[in-house]
Amino acid sequence: MSKNYFIIPIFVPHLGCPHDCVFCNQRRITGLSTDVTAEYVEQTIEEYISTFPEGKIHVEVAFYGGSFTGIDMEVQKNLLSVPLKYKAKNKIDGIRLSTRPDYIDEKVLNLLKKYKVDTIELGVQSLKDEVLNKSGRGHSSRQVFDAAKLIKDYGFNLGLQMMIGLVGDTKENAIYTAKEFIKLDPYCVRIYPTLVIKDTYLEKMYNKGVYNPLSLEESIDITTDLLMLFEYHNINVIRVGLQPTDNIRLGRDVVIGPFHSSYRQLVESNIYKIILKDYLDTMDKAIFFNKTISIKTNSKSISNIAGQRSNNIKYLIDRYKLNNIKIYGEDMPEGSIYICIEDLEINIDKKEMIEMYLKRQAII
Numbered sequence: 001m002s003k004n005y006f007i008i009p010i011f012v013p014h015l016g017c018p019h020d021c022v023f024c025n026q027r028r029i030t031g032l033s034t035d036v037t038a039e040y041v042e043q044t045i046e047e048y049i050s051t052f053p054e055g056k057i058h059v060e061v062a063f064y065g066g067s068f069t070g071i072d073m074e075v076q077k078n079l080l081s082v083p084l085k086y087k088a089k090n091k092i093d094g095i096r097l098s099t100r101p102d103y104i105d106e107k108v109l110n111l112l113k114k115y116k117v118d119t120i121e122l123g124v125q126s127l128k129d130e131v132l133n134k135s136g137r138g139h140s141s142r143q144v145f146d147a148a149k150l151i152k153d154y155g156f157n158l159g160l161q162m163m164i165g166l167v168g169d170t171k172e173n174a175i176y177t178a179k180e181f182i183k184l185d186p187y188c189v190r191i192y193p194t195l196v197i198k199d200t201y202l203e204k205m206y207n208k209g210v211y212n213p214l215s216l217e218e219s220i221d222i223t224t225d226l227l228m229l230f231e232y233h234n235i236n237v238i239r240v241g242l243q244p245t246d247n248i249r250l251g252r253d254v255v256i257g258p259f260h261s262s263y264r265q266l267v268e269s270n271i272y273k274i275i276l277k278d279y280l281d282t283m284d285k286a287i288f289f290n291k292t293i294s295i296k297t298n299s300k301s302i303s304n305i306a307g308q309r310s311n312n313i314k315y316l317i318d319r320y321k322l323n324n325i326k327i328y329g330e331d332m333p334e335g336s337i338y339i340c341i342e343d344l345e346i347n348i349d350k351k352e353m354i355e356m357y358l359k360r361q362a363i364i
């Protein structure tokens with residue numbers, strides 16, 4: 001039986017940040033700090049643990065907020081000492097945090113090793129220097145490669161976060177970044193579409209007409225290709241949607257951009273739409289005419305196959321002049337797809353179809 005994962009999120013807001021990322025509304029002051037205390041960390045861990053079920057579970061404490069290792073070292077030690085204590089008592093299993101690539105060096109990693117951190121996620125955003133420069137990131141792609149190597153050399157799990165639709169970004173640049181990520185063999189990846197947040201330099205650029213965010217459709221299209229590429233290479237994409245500083249208040253802080261509350265589902269559904277269309281296109285359309293087809297899959301995949309508001313079902317019924325499509329959840333591995341048309345039962349290999357699509361798009 002596999003373990004259920006539980007995350008105890010501890011958001012470590014900065015009281016300031018010396019950087020100028022155009023998409024971020026962090027006020028620029030020198031030096032990073034935070035008002036999160038060890039007492040708060042302990043209280044949060046206790047609160048979460050009290051709600052977790054008994055039995056086989058995997059619990060991780062995650063320090064979110066983007067630049068953990070930029071905070072004063074004494075404050076880092078103080079905050080990390082709490083999950084360390086819980087780990088020693090086997091009350092939690094892992095510790096993870098996110099930071100900038102230029103806040104990684106041997107001194108930092110020695111400290112994180114001492115405090116038994118398991119996973120370090122880097123906010124990379126892009127591996128094209130032009131995009132990094134135009135986005136005011138203040139670090140180069142070289143620094144990302146160096147930090148990633150050092151993190152792996154020290155034996156930490158490496159997480160990588162990328163954004164799409166940044167200033168100067170293109171679909172080709174995003175695919176380039178994803179391919180470079182794959183070469184770094186990360187433990188996990190997050191993909192964030194760029195949103196225009198109030199009180200950011202990006203908002204000014206948008207108002208002046210020098211920056212246009214991706215439409216939701218464009219964003220879904222790019223993310224679909226990225227997710228397929230990562231899935232093809234067996235890389236775990238743990239988050240799709242929102243953005244790294246996602247303590248943003250939705251509705252109040254987002255000026256414009258490809259935001260959708262079910263963003264990942266839209267992407268996953270699009271993948272199934274492509275797979276089913278590509279497969280059924282290889283068959284004689286006369287087989288389907290006015291037939292009801294059944295799709296058998298893992299229960300968790302039903303809504304992704306059907307699509308939001310059953311859009312995939314409607315699309316396929318219309319395209320192949322079907323009478324109806326029924327989807328059944330069965331006890332089978334995630335990603336399994338069986339199509340039944342009268343006596344015919346066809347097993348669609350998701351990975352094979354993804355490979356076919358990526359080759360057709362000249363992505364692999």
Ligand code: SF4
Binds near residue numbers: 066067100
């Ligand atoms: S994204 Fe992170 S590094 Fe960039 S300005 Fe915001 S808080 Fe600072």
